[in-house]
Amino acid sequence: MTFVSTAKPPLTPIESAHWFLFQKQRLWVVQEGEKIRIPQTSDLKKTNLTPPGDYFFGMLNGQPCYAAELEADQVIPEAIRQMELRQVFRRFESDFVQAAGLAGHLLAWHRNHRYCSRCGKANEDKEDERAKICPTCGLVNYPRLSPAIIVAVVRDGKLLLARSPRFPEDFYSVLAGFVEPGETLEDCVRREVFEEVKISVKNIHYFGNQPWPFPDSLMLGFTAEYAGGEIKEDGIEISHADWFPPDRLPRVPPKISIARELIDWFANKG
Ligand SMILES: [Zn+2]
Numbered sequence: 001m002t003f004v005s006t007a008k009p010p011l012t013p014i015e016s017a018h019w020f021l022f023q024k025q026r027l028w029v030v031q032e033g034e035k036i037r038i039p040q041t042s043d044l045k046k047t048n049l050t051p052p053g054d055y056f057f058g059m060l061n062g063q064p065c066y067a068a069e070l071e072a073d074q075v076i077p078e079a080i081r082q083m084e085l086r087q088v089f090r091r092f093e094s095d096f097v098q099a100a101g102l103a104g105h106l107l108a109w110h111r112n113h114r115y116c117s118r119c120g121k122a123n124e125d126k127e128d129e130r131a132k133i134c135p136t137c138g139l140v141n142y143p144r145l146s147p148a149i150i151v152a153v154v155r156d157g158k159l160l161l162a163r164s165p166r167f168p169e170d171f172y173s174v175l176a177g178f179v180e181p182g183e184t185l186e187d188c189v190r191r192e193v194f195e196e197v198k199i200s201v202k203n204i205h206y207f208g209n210q211p212w213p214f215p216d217s218l219m220l221g222f223t224a225e226y227a228g229g230e231i232k233e234d235g236i237e238i239s240h241a242d243w244f245p246p247d248r249l250p251r252v253p254p255k256i257s258i259a260r261e262l263i264d265w266f267a268n269k270g
Helices: 041-046 085-091 094-112 185-197 258-268
Strands: 003-005 018-023 026-032 035-037 055-060 063-070 080-083 146-155 158-163 175-178 200-212 217-228 240-244
Touching: 003 094, 018 041, 018 094, 026 085, 026 094, 055 094, 063 094, 080 085, 085 094, 094 200, 146 185, 146 200, 146 258, 158 185, 158 258, 175 185, 185 200, 185 217, 200 258, 217 258
Parallel strands: 018 063, 146 217
Antiparallel strands: 003 055, 018 026, 026 035, 026 080, 055 063, 146 158, 146 175, 158 240, 200 217
């Protein structure tokens, strides 16, 4: 099971393809009893559905993947169920999740970058790469990608976890924030932790990464050690933060996220 992201479709057409169809930002999945799967070309034929516009975006298990955005009033066939992308992350294998995430990411880009941001004319899809080009002024526009750091800060065997006013009740996670122009990833880790809870960190190490298409982030995971200061929440991004030992962790994010991978790394390192 592999997914390869590419903008170049196979030279010989392949009859059967995976269709990642979004309607009002929810993905269509085929429900067969308890099982769910991504619609295939044959499913579309059965329902006489021709998606309005489609974008080839990669190969999954040797089959082409297309993304398309359906009209809001498109009638939903009986076997189809709609799913939020976050639910898809919980229910599907990682390669399908990667493909569905990229489909959602690219469709948002198509939706939001239809016109040239310099001269206002309608953009066209560039033929040789995944980009849009303005036919009037030539400005090229690539899919937006917003890098963000996420960091597990450890102090004497305890993990720094915080809750945002946006989180469900009793839910805590590691700190995260968007990278700003001109800063290194390590600068960003130091700045975000200090801005949000007034803690200084040291020994920053890369941990791993995860595309996070809500709507267009790439999460870059780090671990760090406490270097100084006492917790003082900023009151905006963070309403409460504390140091938690591995045997007394609060409610944390589900297994789909790098946030949880970082928390599990801490809980299992002994
Ligand atoms: Zn232009």
